[in-house]
Amino acid sequence: MSSATSGYYVPHAARWPIVGSIGLFIFFYGFATWLNQGPFGKEMFFIGVAIVVFMMFGWFGLVAKESESGTYSSQVDTSFRLCMMWFIFSEVMFFAAFFGALYYARIFSGPWLGGVGGGGAEMTNAVLYQGHDYVWPSNGPEDIGGKFQQMGWFGLPLINTLLLLTSGLTCTFAHHAIRVGKRTPFILWLFATVALGFLFVGLQAYEYYHAYNDLNLKLTSGIYGSTFFLLTGFHGFHVTMGAIILLVVMLRATRKHFSADNHFAFEAAAWYWHFVDVVWLGLFIFVYLL
Amino acid sequence: MSYNDVTHHAADDQDHDHDHAEHGPAPGLMRWVTTTNHKDIGTLYLWFSLIMFFIGGAMALVIRAELFQPGIQIVDPMFFNSMTTMHAIVMIFGVVMPAFVGLANWMIPMMIGAPDMALPRLNNWSFWIMPFAFTIMLATLFMDSGGPAGGWTLYPPLVLQMGDSFAFVIFAIHFLGISSVMGSINIVATIFNMRPPGMTFMKMPMFVWTWLITAYLLIATIPVFAGAVTMLLTDRFFGTSFFSAAGGGDPVMFQHIFWFFGHPEVYILILPAFGIVSSIIPTFARKPLFGYDSMVYATASIAFLSFIVWAHHMFTTGMPLAGELFFMFSTMMISVPTGVKVFNWVATMWRGSMTFETPMLFAIGFVIMFTVGGLSGLMLAITPADIQYHDTYFVVAHFHYVLVPGAIYSLMAATYYWMPKWTGNMYDEKLGKMHFWISTIFVNVLFFPMHFVGLAGMPRRIPDYSLQFADWNMIATIGAFGFGFSQLMFVYIIFKCVRGGDKATSEVWEGARGLEWTVASPAPYHTFETAPVIEPATVTR
């Protein structure tokens, strides 16, 4: 029951949102129960995930179908663009909270515990943590999680940086291809992007393995471990999501979706991919390099 | 209904395109669940927040009842704390925010001449998250460990001592955050993309402007809040050390991140109110809004400043002197653009031809009592004095003045103002006026004495107090019950108006301007399906 009178598009009945709400409800309720080691927490968690995934397929599938059948006006297209843009902005702010935590710990609380930064800091160090010197990376005056080694920037992280930067390029090539309506190069460049993305995630997983087993660097390694794993972890999660989205776009392309002037789904995915890329650059500089 | 059905239906939809173009709402309950109509969704939001208002208010009455006399009579201190916490969460996230979103849904498309919101399905989802998220939130009250009891500010390490309810509260916040961000994105997209040609930015009504800016505040700060509570979660369950000194973190870091969200949040709770009042006062003064341009700039300045004042909530945490000075000065600065708004309202009234129907009464009540709250806010901004005020009832008095006769009054004003447009019926004017006066008397009996006990040294968030505070607390409690129960009148007036009454004209109010008054009352299910023509001379605000 959609109507497209005089350029406006108003879908009349939306059934997917309620499915999504129920799915998220079960997901969150289950997750919380699971964390509390309550009954059926894990089960609810996975049922919730399944419903949400199902909802996404259904909802996006519906939108894709409507898009391909030309239901959407250019106004709707603009709305989608605005939506994606500000969604990405909100994600930027989400990461900002974690970058802020890293910054705060390195610039304020760390030195303070080490006795630098005024009388209160001196007393904090002298009375509570005698002999503690602050150097980044730090797991705090009480050496939480035990001795660990820092994750260097050379090696895997550098390779990963190159991988992601390259994937940004291939993504742009894909865009050029579809803009002139060349489907096969489009699919191939997309494939390259997705492959690079998953390779990145794989290497990241290996890096975690290495951190846990060789460096004794864990999520529990004080503030360094906390910020390192939460920042890279959330980033890795976003890369995975982005790669999956691009994969879906690619599969749609193999089914003859998209045209030279109607490929917003791809563009949205590409924006997202570039966002993930930029966040990585921030990570590389602030988490690994400095 | 199986899921296959859903997809099947949806796939069918395209075939029926034109048949359904002129359709009204689908019949039955599912209409409300699946609706994509901005008016339906607005209505849902408004009812939801009205219900939550009574839940949050009932919690406030538990607080006030316990504080009626010194000594602990009614509830355990732990439950008292969880009432305080839950009261604030319900009022902020369950009442004021959804009510504003509801008004945005109803009014923004009509005010700018759009057929609907930009993303109607997303709009539906934004609403339908709310009841589920609050189910999780409120369910914690029934858990063995009790609800959250660390204050709405969720400071660690105290919040980490919470029992089983902890994880539920965190996830409920995430869940609500999804709704807020999606709702705001939708509003931004609507305002940017759904204006008909000729509806320039500077022709938009103030309510639309204030909401546009509010939406940005939401998109920028809610994710930060989500990040902050995520760190709480990992500190509690996964052994991270963000907020623990032993591992190199800092409990105060949470406060910084929280207030980076929290301070803009309080303007999220007031900017749309400014918009509402800026619509109502010109109508009943029969004179255009004074200083429209400066109102827009003032709103934007308030929003900008709100990002650099957060640490005025933390003057006692041991910030360095330079930080304290910076945050004191920047906070004081907010008074300037806010003052511009107040002065513009007064100038709008000046030499108008005023009548005092209920919406106008609430709007004037808003201006006066919000200013009282704003001035006490200014006192709080003075760091050396805040050392004495901080965490006392003086602060409680401050924020209730800006929130209750502030935000809540603006909501009531908006309801009376637009209800004839929504229902097609006039509300009972005499009852409305009585509602205003009774509320106004009681709300002051309720909150004014809190200034005194606060200055005299009564801390906030305590279930029992020294005897010297007894008399004023008793008075405040009487005010609370008076104010609370007079809100039943509000509900009665709404029901009465929905069910009938004098028929409203399209224009409703003699001095009303703007597009929403050009459509019939009640507003038809679909408005502006073809873009209205906005000539330079058309009055849209």
Next chain:
Amino acid sequence: MSSNVTRWALLLLVLLMLPLGAWADWGALNMPKGVTQISNEVYTLHMRIFYICVAIGVAVFGVMIISMFLHRKSRGVKPADFHESTTVEIVWTVVPLVILIAMAIPAARVLIKMEDFSDSEMSIKVTGYQWRWQYEYLDSGVSFYSQLDAEHNRARQQGADVDLAETFPGTSFNGVEDIYLAEVDNALVVPVNKKIRFLHTAADVIHSWWVPDLAVKKDAIPGFINENWALIEKPGIYRGKCAELCGRDHGFMPIVVKAVPQEEYDAWIADKKLAMAQADSDQDRQWSHQELVTAGAQVYQANCMSCHQAEGQGIPGMFPAIAGSDVATGSIDKHIGTVMDGVQDSMMSAFSDALSDAEIAAVITYQRNAFGNGTGDTLQPTHIKSLRAGDTLSAPSNVAAAQELNTTTGVN
């Protein structure tokens, strides 16, 4: 019709204000001037900004009220049509700015003075616990805990059925010193006319040390130390409260500062040192079962009763009962562990720092014998002492204790 409503309401509003105004003793409703130079300056600043705010309020509301009176339709006024004026916009941007600057300068001046921690003459470390304060005099080594006085603690329990006004008299509205919930067992004693530096920290959650008469309020943050200072000019007793929500009994951790002349202070310190030495030797001797039970009852009332309740019955769903509890009747080692180390992620905090060896031994002995638990166990302070020293031995079983029981009249 409806203007009738308005008129009645306004009348009611005025009538309501009258008794309130007459009733109030305004002096007791304001910020105290306090007894330090800083507190006086803060008070002056407070009054100055208050009057400025009142003046702004009067001006703005005055214009509004005049307008509401003059410019109403019922008086037949035709609306004007002006809606813009750059001049007035500039005026009402600049004038408030000037007012703000006039407020900011004195405020900054006071603030800079408050933040000047130099040249302090003595230091006291103040540690917040749920829910008591620990004071350590860094210069003399004196150290003790301070918490809500036992009588007040009893009176504030739910269902205590105490007539507060009668029990804590001389206390009411009119500013006579009010001590309900403001009395502690051990007051902080300090000398007058000395710049005292306070070092604030906390052991568990954030607290905030606030004494209005000194105009000091500083958060006590676990793992960090915050500085603060006061120079008290007038001897006297000054009362304050914890000002940061710190859990269930946040409302019940008062502060009492007793400022005395230097000689009196010196004598007090000497006394306190003696008492500490006495208490220290108490940790090393053998206690009788009865002694422990008696002492334990007091420790229990002061530290545990607010949660586990007077008869050890607890609060179902929130605080477990001690009466018949598996822990209090089962393995004594688990019991010791619970009390000393607390229970992770629960309200049961670790008491090993807050209580001395003797107090821990006493309260455990008490819990194991009172409330019908009757295990007959006796736990000696020396056992706790050796545990602290790193020994891992088990506590003696109750066989030995039971023998002692025959010679004393234990609680069963």
